[in-house]
Amino acid sequence: MAPQHRRAKVRRLTLGAAAVAASAALASGLVAEVGVAQAAEPRAPAPTPAPAATPPALAPEAVAEPPAPAATPSALTPPAVAQAPESAPATVAAADEGVPPFGVFLKSDARGVARMPLFSHWLGGTELRVGHTYLPGHRWRDIEGAADFLDAWAHWRNKKADRMLVLNVPMQERNEEGVSDGEVRQLLRRGAAGEFDHHFRVLAERLVNLKVPDTIVVLGWEMNGTTYTHRCGPDPEAWKKYWNRIVATMRSVPGQQFRFDFTPSRGQDAVSWTKCYPGDDTVDVIGMDSYDQPNGMSFDQQVKEPYGLQHHVDFAKAHGKPISYPEWGLFRNGDNPEYMRRMLAWMDEYRPLYNTLTDYCPHGVWQCGANPKSSHVYRSTLFGRTDQAAPPATPTPKPTPPGTTPPPADCTPLDLGSWVEEWLGGKLCLRFDWW
Numbered sequence: 001m002a003p004q005h006r007r008a009k010v011r012r013l014t015l016g017a018a019a020v021a022a023s024a025a026l027a028s029g030l031v032a033e034v035g036v037a038q039a040a041e042p043r044a045p046a047p048t049p050a051p052a053a054t055p056p057a058l059a060p061e062a063v064a065e066p067p068a069p070a071a072t073p074s075a076l077t078p079p080a081v082a083q084a085p086e087s088a089p090a091t092v093a094a095a096d097e098g099v100p101p102f103g104v105f106l107k108s109d110a111r112g113v114a115r116m117p118l119f120s121h122w123l124g125g126t127e128l129r130v131g132h133t134y135l136p137g138h139r140w141r142d143i144e145g146a147a148d149f150l151d152a153w154a155h156w157r158n159k160k161a162d163r164m165l166v167l168n169v170p171m172q173e174r175n176e177e178g179v180s181d182g183e184v185r186q187l188l189r190r191g192a193a194g195e196f197d198h199h200f201r202v203l204a205e206r207l208v209n210l211k212v213p214d215t216i217v218v219l220g221w222e223m224n225g226t227t228y229t230h231r232c233g234p235d236p237e238a239w240k241k242y243w244n245r246i247v248a249t250m251r252s253v254p255g256q257q258f259r260f261d262f263t264p265s266r267g268q269d270a271v272s273w274t275k276c277y278p279g280d281d282t283v284d285v286i287g288m289d290s291y292d293q294p295n296g297m298s299f300d301q302q303v304k305e306p307y308g309l310q311h312h313v314d315f316a317k318a319h320g321k322p323i324s325y326p327e328w329g330l331f332r333n334g335d336n337p338e339y340m341r342r343m344l345a346w347m348d349e350y351r352p353l354y355n356t357l358t359d360y361c362p363h364g365v366w367q368c369g370a371n372p373k374s375s376h377v378y379r380s381t382l383f384g385r386t387d388q389a390a391p392p393a394t395p396t397p398k399p400t401p402p403g404t405t406p407p408p409a410d411c412t413p414l415d416l417g418s419w420v421e422e423w424l425g426g427k428l429c430l431r432f433d434w435w
Contacts, residue, residue, distance in 0.1 A: 099385045100347065101164060103130030103356040105327070106367065110152035119359075119366055124384035131156050132326065132356040134168040135203075137175025137229070144202040147210070154210035164354055165212050166261075166326060169203065171220040171230035171242065172196075185234040192241035197249045204250040204258070214257040216354070218326050219246060222289055224264040224273040232276035240278040247282040263287030263326050268307050274315065285353055286316040287324035291363065292339040293332035299342040313350055325355040329363030330371055337373040340365070344381050 106115040116128050133153055136142035157165040172179075172187055179187075190196070207215050220243060223232040232239040247260050262283045264273030277283070290302065290309060303309045316323045328343060330336055347355050357378070361368035365375040 099126070100351055101129040101162075101354045102347075102382075103128045103132050103164075103166070103354065104359045104366070105132045105356055106359055108133050108136075109149065113152045113156045116156070122366060123379060123382050126382050126385045129160075129162060130164045130166055130354045130356055132166040132168075135170060137170035137173060140173050140196075140199050143170055143173060144199050145206045147206060150206065150210055150212075154207075154212045157212050157215075164216060165214075166216045166218060166354065166356060167207075168218040168221050168326070169200075170228070171246065173229070175229045176227065177229065179229045181234040184229055184231060185238070187229065188235045188238035188242055192238045192245060194245055197245060200246045200249045201253060204253040204256055207258075208253055208255045213255050214259070216259045216261055216285065216324075217250070218261045218263050218287065219243065221263045221287075221326065222265045222269075223276050224269040224271050226270045231270070232273075233271040236271065236275045239276055243278040244282050247278075259284035261285040261287045261324055261326065263289055263324070264307075266290040266302065266308055266312070267305055273307055280319050280321070283319075283321060285324050286312070286319065286321045287326050288312045289327035290325060290343075291327070291329055291331040291358075292336050292343075295332040297333075299339055303346075309346065322353040323350060324352045327358050328355060329358040330365075330374055331363055334362075335371040335373050337377045340374040340377040341381075344378070 104116075104119055106112045106119065112133055113131065116131065120126060120128050131153055135145055135149070153165055153167075157163050171191065172184075207213060220228075220230040220232075220239075222228060223230060223239065225231060226233070243262075250256060250258055260283055262277065262285070264276065264287075266288050288309070292302075297305075301308075313323060325347065330339065333339065357363075357365070359365060359367050361370060365371055365378045
């Protein structure tokens, strides 16, 4: 029913680098993309289309391969992190009263980490406090969380105490390979009996060793749909028992502080998501993946539909749990600034623990040039929210220190951190004429 996750095709954004030595001068040229050792990457998350049976929604049409975005930032790839940070992170601080923690999904691997400063710069310095990525679901070794995949995310998380790392974790291998309901039923029962516990123990130990023991684990997301091998519909009772075993296994690892996020897709979908709820003892956050779909559905209908946005808020309140929106964004209704405005206002009103926008075509506002009106709403709403500043007509570049080569007139220097700048051989600057 839902399209399989597809890798977003990303065009490079022109970047210039100020040279440290005259022989390395690149101020007016392009920065070459640098490779990084990485594990097999999970495909970019794609939302589950809403079912045709939910009135008054119209039946969703088939999803074509998302087109390459018209304008996009460069895929700057940092070097692999050699080791975990020396000290464990402090407990995540309480949310700022003015700016609820938010982030954006830009890529699953280290390139997602590298793009976050660029996105923040686009927002006038508003800080992304949430880093969101997905473990691959191809084989169990992926679900166990290879260190070369998680290192960069752990490094980012540990740079500041108030950051959150959100990690989507599949409950089964072959997670997007179209496994039949009958086989899914058997796999769920095997999981409920404890056959797969050791894989999740390995993952928990790796997260603790990387000093990210407070990771928010979005386990078995969109379980109420038909896409994933970890779906709930074939056997809800076995699914709930399996979830509880995984949580118990990961919580048994010394030093862990995990929070587990139960995140269905919005609406009825294949099965009512309340039938999959495993219980308050093993759920810390009740999330919802909510995209602008199906075709023709208004935001008010998304709120009022069975198992929609209002039901989500009410259900979480009844269970004493915070809410979250791990995935949200545009989808079936094109460039929809009204949806963007209403969804941002909804989150301002109901204060989720965190939210992360999905940013690649057709969902995005930064890596996808097809949604300029929605992009304007998102950027103008969140621009400079840390300082409550109004967006300037043109971002003001920092002064050039004495003795350094000034950047081109149409380029603004970026502060990507000393370790990135040392690796690149100088600062980067970003052209602002692309949006």
